[in-house]
Amino acid sequence: MDPMADYMLLMDFVPVDDKRYRYAFHSSSWLVAGKADPATPGRVHYHPDSPAKGAQWMKQIVSFDKLKLTNNLLDDNGHIILNSMHRYQPRFHVVYVDPRKDSEKYAEENFKTFVFEETRFTAVTAYQNHRITQLKIASNPFAKGFRDCDPEDWPRNHRPGALPLMSAFARSRNPVASPTQPSGTEK
Amino acid sequence: MDPMADYMLLMDFVPVDDKRYRYAFHSSSWLVAGKADPATPGRVHYHPDSPAKGAQWMKQIVSFDKLKLTNNLLDDNGHIILNSMHRYQPRFHVVYVDPRKDSEKYAEENFKTFVFEETRFTAVTAYQNHRITQLKIASNPFAKGFRDCDPEDWPRNHRPGALPLMSAFARSRNPVASPTQPSGTEK
DNA sequence: GCATTTTCACCTAGGTGTCAAGTT
């Protein structure tokens, strides 16, 4: 980034495919369950600090912890609307705020999109995999009430706050992000 | 404001005089109690939305509810440091962000200061006037635990949230703003 | 039968005045 230039940072979510899924408990895996439900164009979440200078963005870690998901098609809070039981790819966009008069003309060249495929997930209104539930209980401070053992007893790197991705997708009251591949090791 | 120009909004607090005060309970008034304690230059509080376009500032009410006061001279949180039992005048400044290269040269003409004398107050670490305490208990939602009657029973215009000034000066752990003239009708 | 919503106890985080204890 140019420290002196203005940038907007934003995220959006695009469908990974045109399918609807269901979770097979016996095999602990997601199965295709038909064609995707119709969806509206999809909202965009601007990082609340936008626009800001490059220097400001680079000064510290950028967190999208104000981003919230919902399955409510009539949502009035500007949350990102997703379809439950569908797969999504989060995208991260950096937009250069062009100071030139006819900046609209250069819109195509003034942004860059970053996609991290490992962040793909299936939207849910309730966790389908019990190990995810346990992971959240062990790692999310707000779920301490459900812990029955010390979180320090968890395997390495599972300290509270060590899950920026899941935390960033904290539900706005459904749906919530659920890792796409639980890797099928659970009952 | 020019809707397209950038502005910084900030507040600071200047001593009203060079005196130290004490509260006389019997007369319910502030009395001079000597010369002011020495003080460091004094901090400035930038509105966290700064800088922003004139259009943005004018779009809605601007609230300085993140501004906090402290009497801790070693404060490390960027709070405004005040001396307890001293009188202060809050000031509001609007600074035009000059896009010209040698903007420093025009610093003197690029800001405007607003002073509302009715906002003068005496800094305290605890309320000196019992009626102020009762007013806070009746009007501040966080003090509901101390209410012993319905806040609706209070005289007109004393609904919760109807006290933007006092709320804006919510303590960061002392001191707190105390109206300078309780008008001497108590006790 | 499965998915979703609602309600709930239990948390985090932090803003209140009170009161006892400390400081000057």
Next chain:
DNA sequence: AACTTGACACCTAGGTGAAAATGC
């Protein structure tokens, strides 16, 4: 004697998963 601090109970506000209720 006057002022300040710290522990405290009591709030607001809102994020958790569990379980019950509801929907489809």
